[in-house]
Amino acid sequence: LEGYLGRKHDLEAATKRASNRSWSTRYCVLRGGQLAFFKDAKSRALGLPCHGEEPLGLQDALCEVAAGYKKKKHVFKLRLSNGSEWLFHGKDEVRGIPEWGMGWLE
Ligand code: I3P
Numbered sequence: 746l747e748g749y750l751g752r753k754h755d756l757e758a759a760t761k762r763a764s765n766r767s768w769s770t771r772y773c774v775l776r777g778g779q780l781a782f783f784k785d786a787k788s789r790a791l792g793l794p795c796h797g798e799e800p801l802g803l804q805d806a807l808c809e810v811a812a813g814y815k816k817k818k819h820v821f822k823l824r825l826s827n828g829s830e831w832l833f834h835g836k837d838e839v840r841g842i843p844e845w846g847m848g849w850l851e
Contacts, residue, residue, distance in 0.1 A: 751834030
């Protein structure tokens, strides 16, 4: 499963706000229990992660609609087992995560 999503780092750890809190677009690849980030499909094909970012390990992670986040629609939250939290912004289109009415940004 892969495609473009907006991404915002919200918490670095359970009680620590992330320092870089701005939204950025990433080509996200969900595979083998990891979520990896690339600038675009070409760098994904070349296996070059965006800014050398480590993939997020999803073991014991929680994922839910970010109902409390009101500034954008179609946002889901990922809470990793280490307490860090990330927000992801999808497109208003039924692809990707259809049960939430979310899809990839085109
Ligand atoms: C952040 C940027 C984000 C904003 C965040 C700001 O500033 O404006 O868009 O999140 O607010 O800190 P900068 O680009 O200077 O890092 P929202 O879009 O969700 O408001 P926050 O610190 O309240 O999360």
